[in-house]
Amino acid sequence: MVAEHGATWNLSPCLIDLMHETDRLFPGRSTASDGSIGDPAHAARVSDHNPKEPRPPGWVDAVDITDDDAAGCDVGRLVHHLVASRDRRVKYLIHKGTIWKAYDSGGVPAWTPTPYTGPNPHTKHVHVSCLPGERFHTAAWWAAGDVVPGPVPVPVPQPKEDDDMLIVKCAGKPTRFLAAPLCPVIDTMTEQSLLLVGVKAAYFSAESYDRLLNHVTRSFGEA
Ligand SMILES: [Zn+2]
Numbered sequence: 001m002v003a004e005h006g007a008t009w010n011l012s013p014c015l016i017d018l019m020h021e022t023d024r025l026f027p028g029r030s031t032a033s034d035g036s037i038g039d040p041a042h043a044a045r046v047s048d049h050n051p052k053e054p055r056p057p058g059w060v061d062a063v064d065i066t067d068d069d070a071a072g073c074d075v076g077r078l079v080h081h082l083v084a085s086r087d088r089r090v091k092y093l094i095h096k097g098t099i100w101k102a103y104d105s106g107g108v109p110a111w112t113p114t115p116y117t118g119p120n121p122h123t124k125h126v127h128v129s130c131l132p133g134e135r136f137h138t139a140a141w142w143a144a145g146d147v148v149p150g151p152v153p154v155p156v157p158q159p160k161e162d163d164d165m166l167i168v169k170c171a172g173k174p175t176r177f178l179a180a181p182l183c184p185v186i187d188t189m190t191e192q193s194l195l196l197v198g199v200k201a202a203y204f205s206a207e208s209y210d211r212l213l214n215h216v217t218r219s220f221g222e223a
Pocket of ligand 1: 049062063064126127128
């Protein structure tokens, strides 16, 4: 069960409903990638997992639900249903390298599947953000019955592991987040390479930090 309340924050009621409904429908499902309030990595960037001011109530407007097809909790099915029904509570959904926004954005019409380029491609879970005005809207989230709709279109192949985001820390410099595809590059170019394999965060000397980010910028045009 994800955390629903803290001293200064509250998970939006409609998302509490979503988690309870999911637990009820798929008993024994994996919750390995479930989440509500953001971890320190989320706190360093803009995310609906971070509590909104003022606190309290400090609304948290996002949850992550683990994809567990074996237990019936096929979150691709949930996405399909929410997109097809234009669910009024949804602000955006992210799953398997794709984002669906419930509003027009940058010339892209609402609900159009678009490649998601953030640091975590969400291959193991779906991210559901709700609209602030719909926090108290209760209704079933999942489709009724056992009808399994067709697959959700996924425009861009993404790396298998979605937890391989590297958090690069250095005293006096901004913390940076590097996505999984950069691991091999980092692996061959810094003496910290061994440290980076299998860890989520590492501290660097100023010199190594600059070298790493310069290399990433040269190779990929961004860090
Ligand atoms: Zn999320």
